[in-house]
Amino acid sequence: MKKRIQSFIYAGRGIKTVFGSETNMKIHLVVVFLVVVAGFVLRINVPEWIMCLLCIGLVIGAEMINTAIENVVDLASPEQHPLAGKAKDIAAGAVLICAIISVIIGLLIFLPKVWPLLMNLF
Numbered sequence: 001m002k003k004r005i006q007s008f009i010y011a012g013r014g015i016k017t018v019f020g021s022e023t024n025m026k027i028h029l030v031v032v033f034l035v036v037v038a039g040f041v042l043r044i045n046v047p048e049w050i051m052c053l054l055c056i057g058l059v060i061g062a063e064m065i066n067t068a069i070e071n072v073v074d075l076a077s078p079e080q081h082p083l084a085g086k087a088k089d090i091a092a093g094a095v096l097i098c099a100i101i102s103v104i105i106g107l108l109i110f111l112p113k114v115w116p117l118l119m120n121l122f
Helices: 002-021 023-041 046-076 082-121
Strands: none
Touching: 002 023, 002 046, 023 046, 023 082, 046 082
């Protein structure tokens, strides 16, 4: 049991570290805040909340994995090496794909709710 509790402590430390040190994670947090506020204001339904939460978890998780890969690559290969750069680029690309898909899902959820409001303004 003590090992399980310690595992959660280590995981919490990792989450705290990445949110405290990574600029991209701070950007993701701002977007998360905006999505959550928009979700409440526009009264999205439960399946839409589920999709938003899955996207949030996917992007934040991918960013954390990317950060871990970058740190391990930097440790293993302090000098520039083509394979090190390739690994870091691939990990960053994975985050980008997750973010793009999340934006598309967000547009599918929020645009139909915002579009009539925008049309009333013009």
